Amino acid sequence: MEMEKIKQALASCEFFKGLRDRDIGDIAGICQVKACAGGAFLFRQGDFGEHLYIIVEGQIHLERSVDFGQRKGSVVIESLGKGRVLGCWSTLLGAPHVLMSSANCQRPTTVLAVQGAHLRQLMISKTDFGFNILEKLCFLLRDRIQAAYGAMEKI
Numbered sequence: 001m002e003m004e005k006i007k008q009a010l011a012s013c014e015f016f017k018g019l020r021d022r023d024i025g026d027i028a029g030i031c032q033v034k035a036c037a038g039g040a041f042l043f044r045q046g047d048f049g050e051h052l053y054i055i056v057e058g059q060i061h062l063e064r065s066v067d068f069g070q071r072k073g074s075v076v077i078e079s080l081g082k083g084r085v086l087g088c089w090s091t092l093l094g095a096p097h098v099l100m101s102s103a104n105c106q107r108p109t110t111v112l113a114v115q116g117a118h119l120r121q122l123m124i125s126k127t128d129f130g131f132n133i134l135e136k137l138c139f140l141l142r143d144r145i146q147a148a149y150g151a152m153e154k155i
Contacts, residue, residue, distance in 0.1 A: 001033045001056075001110075009056045009112060015085040015136055016054075023122075023129050030118040035110050042086075042103035042111065049088025049099040051113045057082055058109025064101045064148070077101055078147040089137060091116020092123065 006028045010016045016024060034053075036042055042053060045065055062077040080086060090097035094117070123130030 003028060006031050006033070006112060009054060009083075013054045013083045013085060015052075015133075015140060019129070019132065023126070026122055026126075027114065027119065030122070031112040031114055033110065034113050035108070036105040038105055038107040038109075040105050042105060042109070043099055045099055045102045047099045049097050050091055050117070051115055052085060052087035052089070052091070052119065053103070053111040053113055055080055055082055055084050055086075056110040056112060058111075059106040060084075060086065060109060061104045061106055062086060062101045062144075062147075063104055074102070078144070079106075085140065088116055089141065092120050092133070092137065094120060 007021075007024050010024050010027055010031070011019070011021075016027060019027075031054075033056075034042075036058070042060060043049065043051075045063075058081070060080045062080060063074045064077055065074045066072065086103055088097050088099060119133070123133050
């Protein structure tokens, strides 16, 4: 994927929308393009997480496995499409983390993968940029928690 298309995908995604062009360029420089087939998992619950992912095209279900003794299965927390972000947020805080959900590609999907440690370094080196990212993260996590609660209520 061309660098210009990576920048466009970043600039239009929910998490990076409104950032300065130079900040988008810095983020683009640490992105890797990853393609997944329909039915493939981008990551699985219980894996060690190090990346954030921006969906360029496709559809991903965030799923959580549940075990209520006799009843076992998985619950779709949220269905995510173009411009949405998912992954391991604690890497932005410099902390290791085990993923609490799985990301199941519903159809062929392309994502931009950003190693959280690299984004963290950008955030530390540019504090105004870092503050903007953490502010966006707070709102995004609030929305994901609400979606998880909503999914659990359906069980």
